[in-house]
Every structure is written in C-alpha cells, then in structure tokens.
Amino acid sequence: SAKTGGRGVVVYDPAIDQTSQESLSLLSELRRALERDEFMLYLQPKLDLASGSVIGAEALVRWVHPEKGFIGPDNFIPFAETTGFIRMLTIWMLEKTAAFCSELQLRGTHLKFSVNLSARDLMDQDLAMRFAEILTRYRLSPVSMCLEITESAIMDDPARAMATLEKLSNMGVSLAIDDFGTGYSSLAYLKRLPVDELKIDKSFVMNMEQDMDDARIVRSTIDLGHNMGLRVIAEGVESEAVWFLLRQMGCDQGQGYFMGKPMPVERFLEWLQHWRP
Ligand code: C2E
Ligand code: CA
Ligand code: CA
Ligand code: CA
Numbered sequence: 001s002a003k004t005g006g007r008g009v010v011v012y013d014p015a016i017d018q019t020s021q022e023s024l025s026l027l028s029e030l031r032r033a034l035e036r037d038e039f040m041l042y043l044q045p046k047l048d049l050a051s052g053s054v055i056g057a058e059a060l061v062r063w064v065h066p067e068k069g070f071i072g073p074d075n076f077i078p079f080a081e082t083t084g085f086i087r088m089l090t091i092w093m094l095e096k097t098a099a100f101c102s103e104l105q106l107r108g109t110h111l112k113f114s115v116n117l118s119a120r121d122l123m124d125q126d127l128a129m130r131f132a133e134i135l136t137r138y139r140l141s142p143v144s145m146c147l148e149i150t151e152s153a154i155m156d157d158p159a160r161a162m163a164t165l166e167k168l169s170n171m172g173v174s175l176a177i178d179d180f181g182t183g184y185s186s187l188a189y190l191k192r193l194p195v196d197e198l199k200i201d202k203s204f205v206m207n208m209e210q211d212m213d214d215a216r217i218v219r220s221t222i223d224l225g226h227n228m229g230l231r232v233i234a235e236g237v238e239s240e241a242v243w244f245l246l247r248q249m250g251c252d253q254g255q256g257y258f259m260g261k262p263m264p265v266e267r268f269l270e271w272l273q274h275w276r277p
Helices: 014-035 077-083 086-106 119-123 127-137 151-155 158-171 187-192 212-227 240-248 265-274
Strands: 002-004 010-012 039-048 054-065 069-071 112-116 145-150 174-180 197-200 231-235 253-255
Touching: 014 054, 014 077, 014 086, 039 086, 039 112, 039 265, 054 086, 077 086, 086 112, 086 119, 086 127, 086 145, 112 174, 119 151, 119 158, 127 158, 145 151, 145 158, 151 158, 151 174, 158 174, 197 212, 212 231, 212 240
Parallel strands: 054 112, 112 145, 145 174, 174 197, 197 231, 231 253
Antiparallel strands: 002 010, 039 054, 039 253, 054 069
C-alpha cells in the first residue's frame, strides 16, 4: 500500500502491505475452506448434573487446514468476525448441527444442540429467517436447538441485537447467555433479554474447589439465574469434585473435560453409547 508522507511524497510501507496481504489471503483461505469442506463440527456433551443424563451438546468449529493442520477456533474466529466471514460460517454450523440433530431423532435419540452466535450474526436481519428455513428443511422443532450469545456481542449494538433475539425467541428457539460474568452488560439489560439459559464462564468454574471467591461467584450466579427464572449451566467442569459442588449449589447442567472434551461427530456417537451416569 502507499501512503502520503510529510511533504506529499508517496511512501511505501512494507509493514502495512504485508499485513493487509496476509489478511486478504487468510480471508480467501477461509472462503476456500468452506468450499472444500475443511471445517469440522465438534460436539461437547452437556449433562444434567443431578441425574448425569445427557441433555445434548454444544457445537464447536474446527479447521483442518491442508498444510497447517488442525486449527482451533481462537485462531480464526476473531478474524472471521472482523471480516464478516463469520456469517457464512454460522450458517454452515447451523446447517451441520441441524442435520446431525435430525439424524439422531430419526434413530430415536432426542437431544438438544447449541450453536454459538457472534455480534455480526445478531446484526444480520436475515439470520432468524435463514435459521427457520433450516429447521423446516430438517423437520426440527425449534426447541431442539439453542443459540449461545455472549454479553459483549449483545452490547455491541443492543437495539439491533435485541430485535434479532426477539425474532429467534418468538420462533421458539432457546437462547443462552454465554461466558456470563466476563462481559459488561448490566443486570437491567439481562432482565429484558428473551433468554432462557445462563452459562457461567469456565474461568469461575475450573478452580472453584480451591478458590473461595470463585465458589462464591458461582453460587451467587446460580441463585441470580434461578431467581430470574433461567436454567443455569456451568462450563469448565474438569473434575468430579466440581461436579458435586455445582450439584450441591443447585446448578442445573454442566459441561466440561470431566464429562467429555469437544469431539468429532462419530466419536460423540460412541461417547453417547458408553456414557453411564
Ligand atoms: P465458548 O463458546 O465459551 O466454548 C467453550 C470453550 O471452552 C471451548 O473451546 C471448549 O473446548 C472449552 N472447554 C470446555 N470445557 C472445558 C473444560 O473443562 N476446561 C477447559 N479448560 N476448557 C473447556 P473451543 O472449542 O476452543 O472454542 C473457543 C471459543 O471459540 C468458544 O468459546 C467460542 O467463543 C468460539 N467458537 C467455537 N466454535 C464457534 C462457532 O462455531 N461459532 C462462533 N461464533 N464461535 C465459536
Ligand atoms: Ca459457547
Ligand atoms: Ca462459554
Ligand atoms: Ca469463551
């Protein structure tokens, strides 16, 4: 790229050029990844903490790059968000997850699957309609799917986010507030959101057995959620001790490495067969 220097001289800036070049090629790689089916749907189980029975799973994306290999979402989701590519990826995730959910239903297994939405998705006027079309095509009831949204994604543009959330909620889709406690939304907002689930961020859950402050935060969040009529789920459950502690505190559901790490669909099917509460 070229920029104008102090005296009107055109200065070539290789640093700027390289970064924009890099992001351009990353964006085209992401587009190609979608065409060549390089993204993979991973699933992480969600359990009822009291009974240990399986409620469903969270859908998480992975990228298997032909040269660079396995790439986790933290390495491309932020970029996909700033470029707007995320909207295509979200539709792909909704499609894959719905397909799997309906396949399971045909075999008699009824589970609930959640998909993550980004701030960009909430700005998308057509998202609710496109999701409705996917549900119809797979003959799925909206209650078999849940959408997870972070507080900060909502606070990007609360009015527009609210409009999308209301459309989705009117369709009968469950909505969850993700990473609860890490954002900066006010409780006044939370009160008005049409959500039915609150997900406690893993940073509070992982060490709650050793850290009394974390334990107090988790306990208060469970009570807050319940007092607002919400279902409460804890993520980051890494030990049986944390599971028991959460259960004692009345937390409804749990998700974490102790029960199962995110896994490919085939492995999730095996996991389902072998899981005994
Ligand atoms: P998230 O939505 O908060 O997802 C939970 C993350 O916590 C996952 O990381 C999961 O592997 C991890 N996790 C679950 N249980 C445990 C545990 O017991 N211990 C620890 N240490 N970690 C646990 P993952 O799959 O790497 O995803 C990271 C983030 O990337 C997600 O955080 C989400 O914000 C984003 N992401 C992943 N897939 C998608 C997607 O399809 N769409 C969007 N918009 N974002 C996605
Ligand atoms: Ca999530
Ligand atoms: Ca989360
Ligand atoms: Ca997160």
